[in-house]
Amino acid sequence: MENACERSFREVFSSGGTPLFGSFIKTPTSHSVEIIGDLGFDFVVVDAEHAPFDRGAIDMVLLAARAARVAAIVRVPVTAPDYVLAALDDGATGILAPHIASARDAADLVSWCRYSGKRGFSNSPRAGRYGGKGVWQHIDEADKTVTVIAMIEDAEAVERIDEIVGVVGLDGVFVGRGDLGVALGDREPGAPRVKAATDKVIEAARRARKPVCLLAANAAEAAEFRVTGVSAFVISSDQGFMRTAAKSALGEFQVACQRHNQWQEPL
Template identity: 55%
Template sequence: MSSVSARPPASDFRRRFLAGETLVGTFVKTPTGHATEILGGVGMDFVVIDEEHAPFDRGSIDLALLAARAGNIAGIVRVAEPTPAKLLSALDDGAQGVLVPHVSSPQKAREMVAACRYRGGKRGFSNTNRAGSYGGAGIWEHVAAQDDGVATIAMIEDPEALDDLDAILAVEGLDGVFIGRGDLTVALGASGLDSAETLAATEKIAAAARKAGKPVCIMAANAADAARFREIGASAFIISSDQGLMRQAAGKLVADFAVQQASA
């Protein structure tokens, strides 16, 4: 990961993702702007604001995306459901991309892309929002900037998607995929994230993405864990979450004090 001063602007996220650059981010589960701003300040490339599994609403997503602007970090929103309304609100509020759960068919991929694109899509138009500089961007200037700058990432996390990968990845306008190992593990009834079944599914998705020439995002435990996924083609890595990182740091602090006290 590059230093904060050398890091490209957050608006370059889609270009960097499509180019296969190594990108490092984390989930944000706490519905305030502080965590996002802090993570941008330390040099992370992106955050995934998690509406699906955390208590975010339209107002708190808007606040987190404002903090992303302040911290020069790409704000990606994992929507709770792939409806045009959910996708539209995230993009109007200034998201640099969306992460869409349970894209298990080409039709779902097409619907997702259509909701996020003006040209060739069905995104409802407004430039009087953060994405359009509150009216500062002209109609076609805004259309071009959004269609060029918004990343569309499908979560592949259902067993039925494994039989239709080539068709899903062939959908025009779909930028890349996130491999949802957690949901795949549960759906497959596997023993864990590193079970033979989950690893086989992970490798199958990665191989299909390589064949289609599309980038892969995946969740990893740490930099060393990410290295093994880089070998199969992943280039964007989600490491833990704001809550997980805080818990890890706090747990280490408590353990360090316990060791010191025991040796006193």
């Protein structure tokens, strides 16, 4: 499979052809990103909304992503121009913006991500190769490659989804099913209201020819969503992988040593 970094991530993501696989990064160090990239994941999502990332930590993990040749999307803590600009200047492949609930929200997000919109210019940070890129080279390349993804995680967003996915320059949407479950108060088994909302978002995105990304609970669920047209999947997180592996290892050791203990003669 072609790694997304071998072409513009935006180009591969927008095509919706090859399924892409990523993971949330919750730990503000370089190591998780390097491991995920080394394993062949297509992208990471630096979770500056729910994990303890300041600008310095984001800068460090974005450097690690470049070293590991993995696309790095930053989920900004707040959908605001200063957070978007900082992440892009530090070299983010794109922006995942929380709580986009209207076409106006989406249009503002696109504008903040594009020099053709309202992105503040500088070619002196990492994104401009510390001045190595000329002014217009940097502007043209950035506007061509920066990936803009809206998180759909509010009831209002679902109601307005056709307007949101219709915004020019918005590259795709991420369905935040966890937040939707809370927003809709969906405590029923199987979360039927969340499922209906998710299906509505996927259908709207398909009509608008916009790709959909979501966090898949497991491989079987990802396969089911792939049939509906979802093309990018977030698989757990660095913390989730560590917890799962640690739990499994602990259980194996406890069982093995308990068996051994049963074989011993009492003192």
